Amino acid sequence: MISAYMEVFSFSGMLWVLLGTVVGILIGSIPGLSGAMVIALTLPATYFMQASDALVLLVAMYIGSTTGGLISATLMRMPGTESAIMTTLDGFPMAQKGEPARALGLGVVASFVGGMAAWLVLATISPLLSTLAVRFGPYEIFSMAVVALTLIAAISKGSFINGLLAAALGAMFSLPGIDPVSGALRLTFGVPALDNGFTLLPVMLGLLVLSQVLIDSGSTGDRLIQKSDSSNKVTIKIRDLKDNVWNVIRSSIIGTWIGILPGVGGTTASIASYSTAKGFSKDSSKFGTGCSEGIVAAESANNAGSVGALVPLITLGIPGSVVTAILLGAMVIHNLNPGPLLFAQNPEVAYTIIAGALAANLVMLAVMWFATPLISRMMYIDKAWLLPPIVIFCFIGAFSVSGRIFDVTAMIGFACLGYLMSRARIPLGPFIIAFILTPMAEENLRSGLVVYGNSYLPLLTRPVPLFFIAVSLITAVWAVWSEIGHTRKVNVPQS
């Protein structure tokens, strides 16, 4: 165990960590290029490396790319990776107010704390937690997805109906493809290309990134960003720290736990912790306007989720996400046996991954700390220089999903839809959240129905689903109630 740490923290080990983290951050920050993509491309190159170096490099890329997504999310309102979707909600407004370095600094520190919290769990109690995680069954995950879905009500401030409309659209676009229970095709209208449905990457790139490019190119010249002199230094304000102590702890715990659940992932982790932070906040109306809590909740949870996803990987050999599936492949290629016996047979491998996660987190903090003043200047660069390469990367990204023009066409379609929705003041967040969560909710509900013999009753008799269902009911009622109150307040002075 000590030797694994020594190896990772040696000079050559740290070189791989540095390389992986920097490449990960870069790739993660470019909308269109995802961490999964670069890790998949790097995998064949690691055949010729030592197994421990290869794993450390890939883990560092993974952690770097999760963090990198916050850069473009904050500065350009374009999530660099899926898990940064929630970061755009408060990161960009704060940067727009002239505090890009504060927004980035908060994001980086939150990412670091979230990553370290999950690392602590990974290094100490991962076998215990992974046995708990497999007991989290279909109804547990379904009810959790429902809680996260009720967030839609929470983030569509003042435009409740528009938010629900967007969510309905998002849910609708997630339906075509292979029916998860019968295995048959549904809603493909005889178009063979639709049998894979719409994949997340082209949808996200079109709806959130390209549509923003369209909006930005229509508004060149008028700069909305206020400039202030001190804004480029990373300064961690005492007040920001004080405001976020509980928030970062809570979000890290939520993020780690959701990360551990097989097949759920960092994006859902940040959706869930954002909604929880909003629920706990004294003044929830400031969410979405550039508040520190929103950034901290989203960023600590997604990094915690990424590191947490390593728990089922090294303890059970169960990959919970695309990236961890590739890491599993890397272990097999290097003749290691991932699974419950990894700790017994190849403990040095397990500890190498754990040590690599720690090193990558530390390097990420150091790199981002020094790079943030430089990066945040990007905010003031004329968009004309940034938008064309982003468009190119989006096309590359959509095409690389499975080498089809279909995905590129779909991305363009979603870009137009996103542009129209923005113009009509229909929020895009609910669309993408519903698009991600609906399949998860559906699959687990319908699996649960088979498991429990077509009975919905376990949703109320099992403690975890009951708790989540109660939480989502309260959230939904509260959201409708405050919406009614809000409309009244708006209407009264008019009449």
Place this chain on the structure above:
Amino acid sequence: MKRLTIILMTSLALSSTSVSYAADDYPSSPIKLIVPFGAGGGTDGLARAIQRTIEQDDLLPVPFVVVNADGAAGAVGTRQLLASDPDGYTILQIHQEMFAASAIGRVDYTPADFEPIIQVSEACMFVAVSEDSPYTNLDEMFSGINEAPDSFRQADDIGGATHFPSVQLMKAADVQWPVVPVGATSARFSSLQGGFTNMALLSPLWLERAAGKVRPLAVLGDERYDSAPDVPTAAEQGYDVTACLNRRYWAPSGTPQENIDVLADAIEAAANTDEVKEYLAESGETLKIVRGEELRTLVDEEYATFVEVADIVKGTPTN
């Protein structure tokens, strides 16, 4: 624009003519191997091991490139093969998932639209129950299901390559049980562990991975595993059902036989190297080369067994 179209048309025409009499000096340009699943999986792993060996040992005079085209349970990549010229420059590696998609009617192609080049490997599944299950063999399990049919669930990938043998097993035992859509092997293992399902077909890799957590009841292959000589096959227990995943290479039908032979020779040579054998052993798979007429017959027979139970697979009592 018009000029561009003419240039494009001409170059297209040129490239297709050069292809049509390419058989003499085949291969003269890079060969693309489509992997219809994501990076890091079993299909990808073998494809890249073969590719590496072909490149290292110069088994082909041209570059051999692996391209991932994931989606729709392999259908996205398979369609890309179908859309390519039958010239031996685009090939595909896939296992019985192709039969499953076709037998269930999810795609409009069948194995007859392809030319099998060579089969490289075999991995036969085993019937696994949780360690705390009361069953120690298939008979006990089937009679247990007969007594309490409501409390038994299988974790599987609905409409996938292992769902068909599962239904064959139901037919052979004359009992039916609900199948929970869970997904790939690792998800099935986690579902067993969580106690949400009672039985699953797992790949041989999990015999060691899940040792002490699941109990193997039967090997769904012609022979017992070398690593677990105590576990009898299903056939030995009176149920003649096998569930093996065979990784095979395919070309579009109409590909010249000479080109197929060139490819099969190169892939067979690569598969017989120590490097690929070691990879297969680590992945719980065994080397099993089948090619030529023998492979065509095997494919047709196997596909027939899938079609035979397709209606039950489609209508399996789930919800």
